[in-house]
Amino acid sequence: AQSVTQLGSHVSVSEGALVLLRCNYSSSVPPYLFWYVQYPNQGLQLLLKYTTGATLVKGINGFEAEFKKSETSFHLTKPSAHMSDAAEYFCAVSDQSFAGNQFYFGTGTSLTVIP
Amino acid sequence: DTGVSQDPRHKITKRGQNVTFRCDPISEHNRLYWYRQTLGQGPEFLTYFQNEAQLEKSRLLSDRFSAERPKGSFSTLEIQRTEQGDSAMYLCASRPMGLGEAFFGQGTRLTVV
Numbered sequence: 194a195q196s197v198t199q200l201g202s203h204v205s206v207s208e209g210a211l212v213l214l215r216c217n218y219s220s221s222v223p224p225y226l227f228w229y230v231q232y233p234n235q236g237l238q239l240l241l242k243y244t245t246g247a248t249l250v251k252g253i254n255g256f257e258a259e260f261k262k263s264e265t266s267f268h269l270t271k272p273s274a275h276m277s278d279a280a281e282y283f284c285a286v287s288d289q290s291f292a293g294n295q296f297y298f299g300t301g302t303s304l305t306v307i308p
Numbered sequence: 309d310t311g312v313s314q315d316p317r318h319k320i321t322k323r324g325q326n327v328t329f330r331c332d333p334i335s336e337h338n339r340l341y342w343y344r345q346t347l348g349q350g351p352e353f354l355t356y357f358q359n360e361a362q363l364e365k366s367r368l369l370s371d372r373f374s375a376e377r378p379k380g381s382f383s384t385l386e387i388q389r390t391e392q393g394d395s396a397m398y399l400c401a402s403r404p405m406g407l408g409e410a411f412f413g414q415g416t417r418l419t420v421v
Binding site: 197202227229234235236237238239242283285295296297298299300301 | 312314341343348349350351352353356364399401409410411412413414415417
């Protein structure tokens with residue numbers, strides 16, 4: 194069974210400060226991991242994904258995440274927060290089967306950027 | 309490629325009425341998902357299609373909910389006898405076979421009054 198835990202439902206950072214959003218997963222098989230961002234009344238937009246290969250993945254808008262198998266984590270970071278980064282962020286896990294399979298989403302972290 | 313399209317974007321309905329939502333996936337994406345999202349929560353899986361076949365359905369899904377994907381193209385989600393607890397954002401996503409991510413539509417926000 195797959196599951197995702199996002200620690201911290203609300204995170205506030207100052208503009209220009211480091212952004213760190215935490216995600217831990219549970220999976221019985223090697224997972225695919227994703228971070229999505231959602232702006233108010235919008236659908237989800239992919240920030241980045243980990244499937245295979247390099248464990249440090251870079252995404253859009255300066256975000257990156259590192260897959261750490263030993264810690265079952267996939268934390269999202271950005272060196273310098275921008276006002277436009279204020280949004281809801283969701284971590285998701287999917288397994289490596291080709292049988293389709295759903296995404297399992299965390300409960301989300303709301304990021305506030307303080308000017 | 310215009311992305312995943314959902315219609316309508318907003319729907320207000322009276323309790324007890326039936327509603328139907330439509331999703332047009334990205335062409336060539338043979339996998340299609342429906343999710344429900346309530347305020348402050350992550351998307352919750354409802355059902356999954358591969359081409360026209362409905363391969364997976366959440367055990368939490370009431371029998372008032374039904375989904376179809378005729379001919380493996382667009383999909384519809386119908387809710388019969390709506391209840392106030394059905395008020396949520398309904399998200400559709402499509403995904404190619406293989407390692408690709410899911411692409412989401414902008415959702416349909418349902419309000420049951």
